[in-house]
Amino acid sequence: MDVLTDLLHRARASTALVRQLIQRPPWSVTYADAPALTVVAVLDGHASIRLEDSETAPVRLAAGDSALVAGTGQYTIADDPGTPRHVTIRGGRKYLPDGKPTEGHGNLAPRTYGDGLPGATIMLRAAYELHGDVSDRLLALLPPLAVVPAGPRTGAALDLLATEVSRDEPGQDAVLNRLLDLVLVLALRAWCAESATLPAWYRALGDPAVGEALRLLHTDPAHRWTVAELAAKAGSSRAAFAARFTALVGEPPLTYLTAWRMTLAADLLRDTEKTVAAVAAEVGYTDAFAFSVAFKRARGASPSIWRRQAR
Incomplete structure (x- = not known):
């Protein structure tokens, strides 16, 4: 997608x-x-x-x-x-x-x-x-x-x-x-x-390697992606791919993936009755505690507290 x-x-x-x-x-x-x-x-x-x-x-x-x-x-x-x-x-x-x-x-x-x-x-x-x-x-x-x-x-x-x-x-x-x-x-x-004022990630879609990596991250955000795997699927060496992704998007591949996962998790917490563990699994975390730590770092509150405040 x-x-x-x-x-x-x-x-x-x-x-x-x-x-x-x-x-x-x-x-x-x-x-x-x-x-x-x-x-x-x-x-x-x-x-x-x-x-x-x-x-x-x-x-x-x-x-x-x-x-x-x-x-x-x-x-x-x-x-x-x-x-x-x-x-x-x-x-x-x-x-x-x-x-x-x-x-x-x-x-x-x-x-x-x-x-x-x-x-x-x-x-x-x-x-x-x-x-x-x-x-x-x-x-x-x-x-x-x-x-x-x-x-x-x-x-x-x-x-x-x-x-x-x-x-x-x-x-x-x-x-x-x-x-x-x-x-x-x-x-x-x-x-x-x-437009000349688009977000960096959108401009990066036109790059063959980085655009393909962004498509993969959005198609399956729960997959346990590594930089090496993304680089291989994009047809590039790991070092060259990581440098080009960071230069075009403004952040490293896995940092982008984490931010996207937190965005998806926020909507799941607000709009569904799924447990925190279930939300964590849906966005690619096998450990609910690790997910909670990442979510609090991104949103300033634990998943449970954020859910109550968002509702």
């Missing part, structure tokens, strides 16, 4: 709330309680998006452009950065600028809201609730606001998603979730291909 696929799978970025918005100018929608990751795509017309309480400048989205909003801060989508706030979405309800709730959702079709055509901007917004400590590594790929310009690959996926979003047929949620997975992965790959 490649590393990005592993992160997406473990972060459970597989179910999202998707809505189509059709808005005629002037318009402005503020999302007060954003999820960990939001994808906004403009299908027709244009929009601007800005992060509230942030030094990030507003960005303009043209037809076919997508934006990835990482983090749980408040943000606003509007026809123009200067348009005053019209409505705020908080807790699934719509509020006017004076703070009063309104029930006028403008439901135009299944999953479709706004004031209709003509002359409107048509957008898709998908809100992902990512999960656990693994999601931190996924979000580390992104700045608070990343724009992916229109392109043939993302465009084809968005066209198909736009065709399906307003339908209400058996299995429609499954169709939309899989299409959204496609849109998200294509957008992430497009952003990462152009």
